Amino acid sequence: MSLEKQVKFFKWISILEGISFLLLLFIAMPLKYIFEMPEMVKQVGMAHGILFIAYIIGALLLIKPMKWSLSQMAIIFGCSVLPFGPFYVEKKYL
Template sequence: MELNRQLTLFKWVSILEGISFLLLLGIAMPLKYLFDMPDMVRHVGMAHGILFIAYILFSLLLIRPMGWKTSTAAIIMACSLVPFGPFYVEKKYL
C-alpha cells in the first residue's frame, strides 16, 4: 500500500479512535455509573477497542516509511492512552 493511502487511513483511524475514547469517557461511562445503563459502554467500548488496535497497528506499520525515531513512535502510541492524544498526533506528526 502506498504511503499516502496509509497516512490517510491512519488519520481517519486516529480521529475515530480519539472520538470513540471521548465518547467512552464522557458519555458511556457516566451513563453506566450514574444511571445504571451499561449497554453503551459495551458498544462504544467494543468500537474503541477495535479502533485502538488499528491505531497501534498503523503506528507500527508507519515507523519505517515515516522515518520516525523510536522515541517519536513511543510518543505517538502513548498518545492513544490520553484523551485528545490522537488529535495531537494527527496535527503534529501526520
C-alpha cells in the same frame, strides 16, 4: 498501498479512535455509573477496542516509511491512551 494512502487511512483511524475514546469516557461511562445504563459501554467499548488495535497496528506499519525516531514512537504510542492524544498525533506527526 502508497504511503500517501497509508497516512490518510491512519489519520482517519486516529480521529475515529480519539472520538470513540472521548465518547467512552464522557458519555458511556457516566451513563453506566451515574444512570445505571451499562449498554452504551458495551457498544462504544467494543468499537473503541477495535479502533485502538487498528491505531496501534497502523502506527507500527508507518514507523519505517515515516522515519519516526524512538522518542516520536513513544509519543505516538503514549498518545493512544490519553484523551485527545490521537488528535495531537494526527496534527503533529501526519
